[in-house]
Amino acid sequence: MVSQQTLGAIPGPTEDMVAAFQIDGEPVRGRITRLGAETLDPILTRHDYHPELARLLGEALMLAALVGSGMKFEGKVLVQAEGNGPVSLLVAEYTVEGDLRGYIRKDEEKWDKLMRVNKGARPHMPQLFGSNGALGLIIVHDDPSMHPYRGIVPLAKGTLAECAEDYFAQSEQVASRISLGVGELTVPGGEGGGWRGGGLLLQQMAGDDARGDTEEAWETAKALFGTITDAELISPDLAPDRLLYRLFHETGVRMAEPMALKDACSCNEDRLRATLQGLSDAGLRDMVEPDGTLSINCQFCNRHYSIPIDEVTGPVDG
Numbered sequence: 001m002v003s004q005q006t007l008g009a010i011p012g013p014t015e016d017m018v019a020a021f022q023i024d025g026e027p028v029r030g031r032i033t034r035l036g037a038e039t040l041d042p043i044l045t046r047h048d049y050h051p052e053l054a055r056l057l058g059e060a061l062m063l064a065a066l067v068g069s070g071m072k073f074e075g076k077v078l079v080q081a082e083g084n085g086p087v088s089l090l091v092a093e094y095t096v097e098g099d100l101r102g103y104i105r106k107d108e109e110k111w112d113k114l115m116r117v118n119k120g121a122r123p124h125m126p127q128l129f130g131s132n133g134a135l136g137l138i139i140v141h142d143d144p145s146m147h148p149y150r151g152i153v154p155l156a157k158g159t160l161a162e163c164a165e166d167y168f169a170q171s172e173q174v175a176s177r178i179s180l181g182v183g184e185l186t187v188p189g190g191e192g193g194g195w196r197g198g199g200l201l202l203q204q205m206a207g208d209d210a211r212g213d214t215e216e217a218w219e220t221a222k223a224l225f226g227t228i229t230d231a232e233l234i235s236p237d238l239a240p241d242r243l244l245y246r247l248f249h250e251t252g253v254r255m256a257e258p259m260a261l262k263d264a265c266s267c268n269e270d271r272l273r274a275t276l277q278g279l280s281d282a283g284l285r286d287m288v289e290p291d292g293t294l295s296i297n298c299q300f301c302n303r304h305y306s307i308p309i310d311e312v313t314g315p316v317d318g
Contacts, residue, residue, distance in 0.1 A: 014239040017258035018069040018098075021244055024252030027205035027214035028221040032240050033065045034198050035261065039100050040182070041194035042263045046302050050111075051184065052123060053087070053104050054195065058182035059160045060092035061102050062199035065261060066178070067137060068094035074142040081136070081155060083129030086110035093300075096142075099264035101300040125155040125163055135163045137171070168203070175204040177222055181230030198233030198243075200225070224248060265301035272296065272305055276312040284313050 018033040040061065044054040060079045068077035074096050081090040085107075092102035114123060125133060133155030140148045151171035157163045161178040168176035182197040202225050204218040224247050232238055232246070244253045276284060276294065288309045289295050296305045 019258040021255040026217040030202040055182040058197045059180040064092040064094035066201040078138040083133030085130030087128045124158040177202040181233030196234040267298040281313040
């Protein structure tokens with residue numbers, strides 16, 4: 001059994017991190033993430049999202065980190081949700097280097113109507129994404145010879161976490177529980193406040209000759225997992241290893257060294273220029289500003305690019 005003191009000795013960050021863990025002597029494992037001042041807060045605040053949209057994107061970013069940190073190859077994981085509802089597109093991306101980015105696109109008219117109808121109640125997934133909403137987890141290898149893998153499930157449950165559990169059950173045949181909490185903290189003086197998020201992924205290991213039947217251990221772990229609250233997930237006063245100890249101290253739990261996460265976008269001007277050069281000159285000239293430049297904002301990081309059109313198409317005819 002791992003003592004509280006042993007867990008506390010684990011090196012690495014306690015915020016803006018992701019780490020694997022294993023319940024001692026049991027066929028149950030998982031991953032834990034905590035996002036804050038270096039990841040979640042800047043990603044959400046730069047777009048000034050409605051609080052409900054901010055929470056949703058925060059949950060997607062944590063889901064991407066929980067899934068992506070289990071990769072055994074160079075690449076990235078995208079959590080992508082689409083539909084015909086008020087939210088038309090949600091994208092959260094995690095790279096093997098620990099970079100996170102994401103954004104949401106909404107229909108203003110549909111969103112305003114939903115807010116009037118719900119009267120402050122938190123919307124569920126079918127309300128947000130409509131009748132045809134779908135959640136995709138896309139795994140992209142850096143090796144171009146490897147085709148991306150895409151698993152899709154309907155956004156039919158109440159929360160993103162519940163829909164993601166369906167993904168693991170259907171696409172990977174792994175019994176899983178997921179808890180995602182996002183909140184905006186306010187503290188005197190403003191230090192340590194802002195958006196914070198915490199997430200847990202718990203998974204049952206398959207039975208075999210060595211492990212035997214794993215169902216009883218899984219049921220016990222699920223019951224303990226079910227006691228966690230959003231306040232515990234995001235509390236800056238409860239470090240990730242402390243949280244795991246609080247949940248599983250009776251059996252013991254081991255947390256691996258955490259991996260640091262960061263807010264980082266892969267956009268750059270050279271890549272944008274190459275993309276623009278692949279478009280038709282006529283289409284680009286329809287987009288040109290009065291000063292002869294193409295004005296483009298990155299949907300993820302909101303960085304602005306202003307590129308002279310004659311540098312990607314040649315001179316504009318007078």
